[in-house]
Amino acid sequence: MGKRSIVVLSSSDDDAGECNDNDDDFSSKSSSSFFNKPKSRTVSVPRTNPKGSKKVRISSSRSHPGKNVNPFDEMKLFCEDFGESFTGFKVSAGNRKDNKELWLDKYKPSSLAELCVHKKKVEEVKVWFEERICITKDDHCNHVLLITGQSGVGKSATVHAIASHLGATVCEWNTPTPTLWQEHIHTTNAGLRYMSKLDEFENFVERIRKYGLISSSLTGEQQKPFIILIDDLPVINGKISYGRLQQCLHLLVQSVRIPTVILITDYSREDTADYTSRCWEDLQTFLQSAGACKVAFNPITVNSTSKTLSKICREEKLRITSDQIDVIAKASGGDIRHAITSLQYFCLKSGSIRNGFHKIDHLDDGYTLPFGRDETVSLFHALGKFLHNKRDTENCTASDSFFIKEDFARLPMKMDTPERVLSQAHGQARPIADFLQENVLDFVHEEAMDDAWVATSYLSDADTLLASLTGVKYKNYVAENIIQSTAASVAVRGVMFGNRHPLSSRWHAIRRPMMWQVEQSLWRNKKEIIGQRTTAYGGLNLSDLSIIATEWNPFLKWLGFQAFEDSKRHLGSTSGQMVHYDDDRRLVDGDDDFEDEDDEIENW
Amino acid sequence: MLWVDKYRPKTLDKVLVHEDVAQNLKKLVTEQDCPHLLFYGPPGSGKKTLIMALLRQMFGASAEKVKVENKNWKVDAGSRTIDLELTTLSSTHHVELNPSDAGYQDRYIVQEIIKEMAKNRPIDTKGKKGFKVLVLNEVDKLSREAQHSLRRTMEKYSASCRLILCCDSSSKVTEAVRSRCLNIRINAPKENEIVKVLEFIGKKEGLQLPSGFAARIAEKSARSLRRAILSFETCRVQQYPFTSNQVISPMDWEEYVSEIASDIMREQSPKRLFQVRGKLYELLVNCIPPEIILKRLLYELLKKLDSELKHEVCHWAAYYEHRMRLGQKAIFHIEAFVAKFMSIYKGFLIATFG
Numbered sequence: 001m002g003k004r005s006i007v008v009l010s011s012s013d014d015d016a017g018e019c020n021d022n023d024d025d026f027s028s029k030s031s032s033s034f035f036n037k038p039k040s041r042t043v044s045v046p047r048t049n050p051k052g053s054k055k056v057r058i059s060s061s062r063s064h065p066g067k068n069v070n071p072f073d074e075m076k077l078f079c080e081d082f083g084e085s086f087t088g089f090k091v092s093a094g095n096r097k098d099n100k101e102l103w104l105d106k107y108k109p110s111s112l113a114e115l116c117v118h119k120k121k122v123e124e125v126k127v128w129f130e131e132r133i134c135i136t137k138d139d140h141c142n143h144v145l146l147i148t149g150q151s152g153v154g155k156s157a158t159v160h161a162i163a164s165h166l167g168a169t170v171c172e173w174n175t176p177t178p179t180l181w182q183e184h185i186h187t188t189n190a191g192l193r194y195m196s197k198l199d200e201f202e203n204f205v206e207r208i209r210k211y212g213l214i215s216s217s218l219t220g221e222q223q224k225p226f227i228i229l230i231d232d233l234p235v236i237n238g239k240i241s242y243g244r245l246q247q248c249l250h251l252l253v254q255s256v257r258i259p260t261v262i263l264i265t266d267y268s269r270e271d272t273a274d275y276t277s278r279c280w281e282d283l284q285t286f287l288q289s290a291g292a293c294k295v296a297f298n299p300i301t302v303n304s305t306s307k308t309l310s311k312i313c314r315e316e317k318l319r320i321t322s323d324q325i326d327v328i329a330k331a332s333g334g335d336i337r338h339a340i341t342s343l344q345y346f347c348l349k350s351g352s353i354r355n356g357f358h359k360i361d362h363l364d365d366g367y368t369l370p371f372g373r374d375e376t377v378s379l380f381h382a383l384g385k386f387l388h389n390k391r392d393t394e395n396c397t398a399s400d401s402f403f404i405k406e407d408f409a410r411l412p413m414k415m416d417t418p419e420r421v422l423s424q425a426h427g428q429a430r431p432i433a434d435f436l437q438e439n440v441l442d443f444v445h446e447e448a449m450d451d452a453w454v455a456t457s458y459l460s461d462a463d464t465l466l467a468s469l470t471g472v473k474y475k476n477y478v479a480e481n482i483i484q485s486t487a488a489s490v491a492v493r494g495v496m497f498g499n500r501h502p503l504s505s506r507w508h509a510i511r512r513p514m515m516w517q518v519e520q521s522l523w524r525n526k527k528e529i530i531g532q533r534t535t536a537y538g539g540l541n542l543s544d545l546s547i548i549a550t551e552w553n554p555f556l557k558w559l560g561f562q563a564f565e566d567s568k569r570h571l572g573s574t575s576g577q578m579v580h581y582d583d584d585r586r587l588v589d590g591d592d593d594f595e596d597e598d599d600e601i602e603n604w
Numbered sequence: 605m606l607w608v609d610k611y612r613p614k615t616l617d618k619v620l621v622h623e624d625v626a627q628n629l630k631k632l633v634t635e636q637d638c639p640h641l642l643f644y645g646p647p648g649s650g651k652k653t654l655i656m657a658l659l660r661q662m663f664g665a666s667a668e669k670v671k672v673e674n675k676n677w678k679v680d681a682g683s684r685t686i687d688l689e690l691t692t693l694s695s696t697h698h699v700e701l702n703p704s705d706a707g708y709q710d711r712y713i714v715q716e717i718i719k720e721m722a723k724n725r726p727i728d729t730k731g732k733k734g735f736k737v738l739v740l741n742e743v744d745k746l747s748r749e750a751q752h753s754l755r756r757t758m759e760k761y762s763a764s765c766r767l768i769l770c771c772d773s774s775s776k777v778t779e780a781v782r783s784r785c786l787n788i789r790i791n792a793p794k795e796n797e798i799v800k801v802l803e804f805i806g807k808k809e810g811l812q813l814p815s816g817f818a819a820r821i822a823e824k825s826a827r828s829l830r831r832a833i834l835s836f837e838t839c840r841v842q843q844y845p846f847t848s849n850q851v852i853s854p855m856d857w858e859e860y861v862s863e864i865a866s867d868i869m870r871e872q873s874p875k876r877l878f879q880v881r882g883k884l885y886e887l888l889v890n891c892i893p894p895e896i897i898l899k900r901l902l903y904e905l906l907k908k909l910d911s912e913l914k915h916e917v918c919h920w921a922a923y924y925e926h927r928m929r930l931g932q933k934a935i936f937h938i939e940a941f942v943a944k945f946m947s948i949y950k951g952f953l954i955a956t957f958g
Binding site: 515525 | 647702830841857872873874877878881890927935936937950
């Protein structure tokens with residue numbers, strides 16, 4: 001994209017990038033936006049928010065396939081850019097000054113002290129940069145830094161703050177705006193070639209590798225060191241593009257000579273069923289193995305979030321109690337950006353604080369905020385809750401509603417209703433049921449065989465419910481949803497109901513369902529048997545799989561046919577020699593990568 | 605060559621076990637064009653043998669010249685193409701395959717293959733267009749969609765091909781398919797029939813059979829002729845000359861199941877249940893079908909059980925077997941059965957012995 005090349009090649013990138021970002025939705029994009037404070041600005045293009053004019057520019061610039069733009073065009077585009085920004089300046093300048101500005105931009109950290117990221121992490125990154133920039137140009141060390149962390153923990157802010165601290169210029173790669181289908185059709189009709197974002201990224205990397213930032217000399221900023229910041233890696237889809245991206249990053253890590261920072265956002269654990277997010281994790285490990293240095297940012301602590309928030313309050317002269325700040329900080333879940341936005345919204349909502357006070361107070365019980373993200377629970381936490389099955393010691397709420405036979409009565413649960421916990425954990429019925437099945441027996445009392453039966457029986461019900469989904473030709477998603485949640489509910493409540501005499505709580509490791517491995521091996525063995533069927537049995541036999549497994553194989557083993565060496569290996573002898581399970585059945589809380597069935601088969 | 609293959613009757617006339625069926629089949633194909641056929645019956649009863657002999661009857665010796673192929677099929681399914689790989693066994697006149705190997709994509713296989721067969725029909729000696737025979741194994745394991753599409757294609761291409769379907773139980777074949785076929789039930793051979801076959805083989809091999817030995821093998825074979833012959837041959841390898849009290853080794857997985865059963869009888873606790881699950885996994889991994897495991901397990905448990913409990917235990921076994929068919933993951937249901945059994949048995953023990 002023409003625009004993109006400018007961003008990289010000319011050092012006025014700060015502002016170009018900025019303009020771009022301001023058009024986007026602030027909450028989703030502002031991680032990549034730049035410092036607002038004038039002092040951090042390096043080039044003299046005024047920083048504006050040219051709303052209307054800019055939009056046109058973006059869509060038109062899309063039609064320039066990036067790599068074909070020659071330097072002259074680039075310059076020209078750059079001038080256009082400049083001009084546009086400049087004209088936009090007058091319009092938006094007024095807006096900017098007024099205190100409706102987003103606090104997010106207003107209180108962007110500009111110095112290291114202002115960062116609320118953990119000091120050690122900042123120091124780590126800083127030292128890395130100093131090594132690369134200030135001290136020597138020794139070639140052996142690696143020039144790629146990988147920063148990971150969930151969204152809103154100040155990854156890019158840290159890089160920018162350190163850059164300004166060291167007086168370096170940050171050149172940024174942002175993922176180009178995605179092309180819409182209609183747009184694509186339009187541009188194709190106009191005779192322009194579509195270029196995928198991945199292609200563009202490849203070009204970018206290629207250029208960086210080959211030429212560094214040569215063209216920066218045009219603007220005469222040679223003294224300053226540069227930092228390349230790759231904020232968004234292009235979105236990838238499927239194995240091939242993943243491979244390309246990997247290759248491309250590998251080259252980058254190996255050959256780049258300018259300090260380069262790659263930011264990868266960790267998506268929350270609950271969403272890891274998603275293939276792409278797993279790709280990012282793979283990519284992280286890949287980059288590390290390629291030699292990149294990794295720094296992982298943790299979620300920002302409640303303390304430092306509230307410190308930052310109260311600082312903002314002081315500066316804005318707001319009167320908000322520390323309790324309220326605490327609530328906001330907690331609700332943010334370590335996402336500082338979210339916290340600040342919440343704070344601004346909160347103050348906006350209460351209008352003049354004095355009138356709003358009585359309204360605000362009810363927030364303190366922490367039940368729900370009118371804003372803020374939903375509380376989430378990790379899957380393992382939820383499973384732990386279900387399996388430990390904590391209940392009150394006595395039934396305090398006298399059975400006011402209806403009478404239940406003693407057999408079926410249970411003490412009240414010491415937790416939210418299971419369905420609520422499930423939804424907080426984003427639990428899908430299938431993995432939940434699998435995990436419960438694997439682990440429930442560890443939590444049942446030694447003597448309580450009946451309990452074990454009730455629990456397993458309910459799990460069997462849940463499985464039956466889940467199976468009713470498959471094989472339906474035309475999917476009814478509403479019905480499917482209901483069945484899914486019913487099944488999950490049956491599994492969870494069944495396990496909790498069944499386990500009447502839970503073991504006293506002690507530490508249990510929650511295992512990954514062994515069934516998944518079993519299914520893997522089963523699938524492999526099946527395939528092998530099918531493969532062998534034709535070669536091994538004289539070609540005349542196309543028996544059923546079950547017959548081969550139950551009749552042919554055992555006998556052939558005794559008959560000692562050499563040709564069946566392979567098939568022999570498979571049937572465990574009576575002593576229980578087994579197709580090797582992998583050893584990683586023990587699960588630590590961290591690596592709960594579910595795969596859906598197909599993936600499992602492919603990737604295990 | 606294994607005895608099972610060596611002494612498999614090649615023609616309908618030489619069939620030893622289901623002579624009446626064989627004669628009827630012979631009449632059927634010699635007199636007229638044959639309809640679609642559905643063979644069903646328990647494993648080891650001779651369905652395949654009859655089908656092969658029938659094909660030979662229809663097409664002569666050329667039906668035995670088969671080649672094995674790993675065919676790739678490209679199925680155009682609306683928005684995408686599906687690649688399927690399937691092993692087929694074919695001669696110039698027939699194609700045999702196991703569509704259920706294709707898993708949940710079986711319906712494409714059924715349609716595609718029949719379509720393709722209909723396209724290139726062989727021309728018989730009189731210059732008339734003949735028909736090809738498609739032998740489909742394990743029809744009962746086909747998904748409902750696949751059976752549905754089977755029904756459609758059966759009608760559409762009935763002029764150019766005949767289907768011979770083969771399955772264990774016709775109850776899992778849809779009514780629509782069943783009614784379009786001539787249903788032929790192949791019963792499990794009786795024990796004296798098995799003895800007859802074994803003695804026939806013994807004579808051909810020139811073996812001395814002690815009296816009652818063949819009967820013992822037949823008894824152990826659960827009325828599966830294939831099993832009987834296989835274990836006969838195994839005995840021959842293990843020890844010859846035969847002695848009348850020679851050990852007829854059971855199959856390893858059956859032994860394993862009985863081991864599980866005695867585990868269950870020995871202790872009833874969640875911990876034991878967990879161990880049992882591990883063993884069940886082991887069986888499952890080795891492709892032993894869960895239904896067979898459950899059935900065998902019940903059989904082993906009943907052997908050791910007080911007759912008072914038998915009825916209830918059978919009831920629950922049936923219940924969970926049904927669940928298993930409806931459900932997705934067999935282990936859930938087998939485990940529930942084992943848990944139920946343990947709970948019943950434990951209650952019983954406490955009640956009797958305090």
